[in-house]
Amino acid sequence: MDQLINWITQSGxxxxxxxxxxxxxxxxxxxxxxxxxxxxxxxxxxxxxRILGAASGLPLAPxxxxxxxxxxxxxxxxxxxxxxxxxxxxxxxxxxxxIKLIFLALALVTLRTIRAKVFGGSNPDKGPxxxxxxxxxxxxxxxxxxxxVAGRMTAYLGS
Amino acid sequence: xxxxxxxxxLSTGIGDxxxxxxxxxxxGEALHFMGLCxxxxxxxxxxLRMLGVAKKLPFAPLHQxxxxxxAGFFLNLATGTMFWFVQPTFYVDxxxxxxxxxxxxxxxxxxxxxxxxxxxxxxxxALGPGEDAPxxxxxxxxxxxxxxxxxxxxxxxxxxxxx
Numbered sequence: 181m182d183q184l185i186n187w188i189t190q191s192g193x194x195x196x197x198x199x200x201x202x203x204x205x206x207x208x209x210x211x212x213x214x215x216x217x218x219x220x221x222x223x224x225x226x227x228x229x230r231i232l233g234a235a236s237g238l239p240l241a242p243x244x245x246x247x248x249x250x251x252x253x254x255x256x257x258x259x260x261x262x263x264x265x266x267x268x269x270x271x272x273x274x275x276x277x278x279i280k281l282i283f284l285a286l287a288l289v290t291l292r293t294i295r296a297k298v299f300g301g302s303n304p305d306k307g308p309x310x311x312x313x314x315x316x317x318x319x320x321x322x323x324x325x326x327x328x329v330a331g332r333m334t335a336y337l338g339s
Numbered sequence: 340x341x342x343x344x345x346x347x348x349l350s351t352g353i354g355d356x357x358x359x360x361x362x363x364x365x366x367g368e369a370l371h372f373m374g375l376c377x378x379x380x381x382x383x384x385x386x387l388r389m390l391g392v393a394k395k396l397p398f399a400p401l402h403q404x405x406x407x408x409x410a411g412f413f414l415n416l417a418t419g420t421m422f423w424f425v426q427p428t429f430y431v432d433x434x435x436x437x438x439x440x441x442x443x444x445x446x447x448x449x450x451x452x453x454x455x456x457x458x459x460x461x462x463x464x465a466l467g468p469g470e471d472a473p474x475x476x477x478x479x480x481x482x483x484x485x486x487x488x489x490x491x492x493x494x495x496x497x498x499x500x501x502x
Contacts, residue, residue, distance in 0.1 A: 245393030
């Protein structure tokens with residue numbers, strides 16, 4: 181890991197990101213990372229809230245239309261996330277960052293499961309929801325909250 | 340005028356109290372991020388529906404989710420006010436323009452909601468599954484998305500870029 185961190189630190193792309201005094205690329209990446217977060221976390225949690233019973237008059241099936249927008253937010257954050265790692269390779273040995281990444285993995289697996297179980301089969305508005313749908317929605321909110329909190333805390337913790 | 344607001348803010352001593360709890364500010368930041376997800380997620384859903392995404396959703400029940408966005412807004416108003424009490428000079432002396440632009444965008448987002456309420460709100464609320472929103476509703480929805488992303492942008496530029 182130390183070798184990897186050294187290799188990144190000595191790379192030209194690290195110096196370009198870390199030494200640029202302008203709004204591009206570092207502030208740009210960090211702003212985009214927040215926008216991507218708002219997109220995937222916000223839309224995913226809104227779907228979770230509906231599954232948990234909020235706005236119960238709202239049909240669920242058409243909410244599938246928001247998933248491509250979530251994947252767009254995820255793509256933006258995967259790209260900017262790699263850029264932020266290149267800027268601060270020491271985050272690779274930050275335990276709080278690993279907690280964030282574990283929460284993120286759990287949140288994404290849960291989101292994919294919700295996509296498959298609630299939206300992938302028969303119409304969720306005709307008949308009862310799969311029995312573990314509410315559990316999945318609650319877990320999704322919990323994992324996203326963990327991702328966001330642990331992510332913000334990398335500024336204070338773990339190094 | 341701004342300087343007297345800063346003096347008053349510092350004179351209350353609220354910032355010192357908050358500051359005495361080491362984790363109050365970081366926890367406030369984490370809550371601020373969660374609030375923004377709730378706000379931008381639910382409002383963004385409604386905006387996207389007007390722009391044609393997930394168009395089979397009836398508008399009125401979708402709009403109920405905005406209540407969570409309003410809760411997120413007040414969470415962020417509270418945590419944002421806390422940030423102000425802890426470090427008013429950071430905003431006024433170090434990042435005055437960036438801070439003002441963020442506040443301006445928030446006010447414009449409020450004006451945008453007001454325009455929506457006063458113009459096409461009733462028509463939008465009547466939208467059934469698959470129905471197209473009126474053109475003005477689309478303009479308002481697009482404006483909303485641009486403004487909220489702009490607010491996130493300005494919020495993140497605090498610490499990095501002074502305009």
